[in-house]
Amino acid sequence: MSGTDNALPSNAFTWLASYPKSGNTWFRALLTAYDSKAGDVDINKLGGRHAAREQLFERYMACDGSLLTEEETFVARRAIYLHLAKTTRITSPQKVHDANLPLANGELLFPPEATASVIHLVRHPFDVAVSYAFHLGLAPHDFDRCIDHMCNPTFQVDGLMFSQMPQVQSDWSSHTLSWLDMPNVRRLTLRYEDMLADTVGNFTKALRVMFPDGEPDAARVSAAVEASSFSNLKAQEAAGNFKERPPKSEAFFRSGKSGGWQEHLTPAQCARLAEALAPAMERMGYHADGTVGPWAGSEADLVPA
Helix, strand or coil: CCCCCCCCCCCCEEEEEECCCCCHHHHHHHHHHHHCCCCCCCHHHCCCEECCEHHHHHHHCCCCHHHCCHHHHHHHHHHHHHHHHHHCCCCCCEEECCCCCECCCCCECCCHHHEEEEEEEECCHHHHHHHHHHHCCCCCCCHHHHHHHHCCCCCEECCCCCCECCEECCCHHHHHHHHHCCCCCCEEEEEHHHHHHCHHHHHHHHHHHHCCCCCCCHHHHHHHHHHCCHHHHHHHHHHCCCCCCCCCCCCCCCCCCCCHHHHCCCHHHHHHHHHHCHHHHHHHCECCCCCECCCCCHHHHCCCC
16 A cells, blocks of 8 residues: 555556645655654655656756757656656656646646546645745745736746756646646545545545555554644754755745635735636635635546546
């Protein structure tokens, strides 16, 4: 059931996909703790390698990446994923912050034919805006610039930090829908708020999607949830450092709660987000007043391969 005992299905990737600050690192901590024989987690040794890591490009492309256009870089990434899916036994899930949008040739950056499963993590965009602004070192004085990014269909990160290739995040709504509507794959979409309310139950669902041939070990799930509590992760960062924390961010593990946007965003900022991001918000049960309502649910959106 774990990456140690049972590797991911041969010749295919599991993508851990999310817009930034939506629970991806927490989910990776849960996986790492579940996979640990000691049942603990070191925040600087998390499983789940970044799908845009520059080392992939350097290893598999026989050219200088700086000579390529950005679009050619995305086409090359897709080719690498397809190559690895055909030639390599995949043993680790891949962290993804890109939207899975069609490239100029009409093909998806993350091909269904190279995909074993998708764990798609989503969080109310009001809370994302606050957490992402602190992550980028913009908060508490400039939430508007982060909101600009979240509402911009062409927004991308240049990938220079942490030796990553360029990534198109797009606007929050397009990003969410690109993964929610990815065709012909096993996918589980988990809302951050639901993960907070029932971490054991939702993490168990995710393990069943990632490893469909076995039933998750309940005792290991419970131990992983305890080891990966926000207080434990935050204490680790405070005691030392977290290598994934951006230089301008005071703390990676800052709050971890739902509804914190109320302490930071103005009504005008919330209205702007709600108007621009309405398609995915309505689909996910995220309301313009910041509340979280019911939605069709992960099971209704799970598409078997």
